[in-house]
Amino acid sequence: MTDLTRRSLLALGAGAAALASTNPAFALTPAPRALSFHNLHTGESFKGAYWENGQYVPDSLVEIRKVLRDFRTGDEHMIDTKLLDLLTAMHRRLDTSEPFQVISGYRSPKSNAMLREKGSGVATHSYHMRGMAIDIRVAGRRTSSIQRLALGLQRGGVGYYPASDFVHVDVGPVRTWKTV
Numbered sequence: 194m195t196d197l198t199r200r201s202l203l204a205l206g207a208g209a210a211a212l213a214s215t216n217p218a219f220a221l222t223p224a225p226r227a228l229s230f231h232n233l234h235t236g237e238s239f240k241g242a243y244w245e246n247g248q249y250v251p252d253s254l255v256e257i258r259k260v261l262r263d264f265r266t267g268d269e270h271m272i273d274t275k276l277l278d279l280l281t282a283m284h285r286r287l288d289t290s291e292p293f294q295v296i297s298g299y300r301s302p303k304s305n306a307m308l309r310e311k312g313s314g315v316a317t318h319s320y321h322m323r324g325m326a327i328d329i330r331v332a333g334r335r336t337s338s339i340q341r342l343a344l345g346l347q348r349g350g351v352g353y354y355p356a357s358d359f360v361h362v363d364v365g366p367v368r369t370w371k372t373v
């Protein structure tokens with residue numbers, strides 16, 4: 194090895210070390226998990242990290258449960274963090290900066306019963322009533338693409354509603370359905 198090559202390698206090593214100290218992607222702490230929601234019924238939004246430095250951020254979870262509340266009754270319910278992690282995985286794969294547009298998040302027993310009476314094809318024990326389900330779309334992305342991506346993750350239920358142009362995802366058992 195020539196002196197020149199040795200010097201080049203040493204320079205490269207120093208460069209990599211500098212990169213590791215300044216670039217978060219090289220750091221030991223995992224990157225924060227962030228989400229953005231826009232509730233189409235209330236016009237309210239959330240944007241921010243809900244998991245940081247190895248733990249969920251309580252203030253963010255409180256804000257998220259407010260934005261995803263039952264818009265009919267105003268009732269709030271804690272949103273399952275597994276659902277948030279699923280949405281994070283989906284959003285990364287969608288490769289967009291657009292927020293999730295929320296058609297339905299938490300649904301109170303009262304709203305669920307009302308929707309059932311109207312024959313809206315709502316389940317008796319919907320995962321929406323446990324803060325484990327959400328109906329979404331994303332601007333600039335086809336709902337069929339969102340459905341395919343969610344199915345590929347195999348983390349829960351995926352319902353496709355092409356006529357209403359949204360996808361239901363939940364963190365219940367893995368299953369799938371489609372309405373017309």
Ligand SMILES: [Zn+2]
Nearest residue numbers: 326327328361
């Ligand atoms: Zn749903």
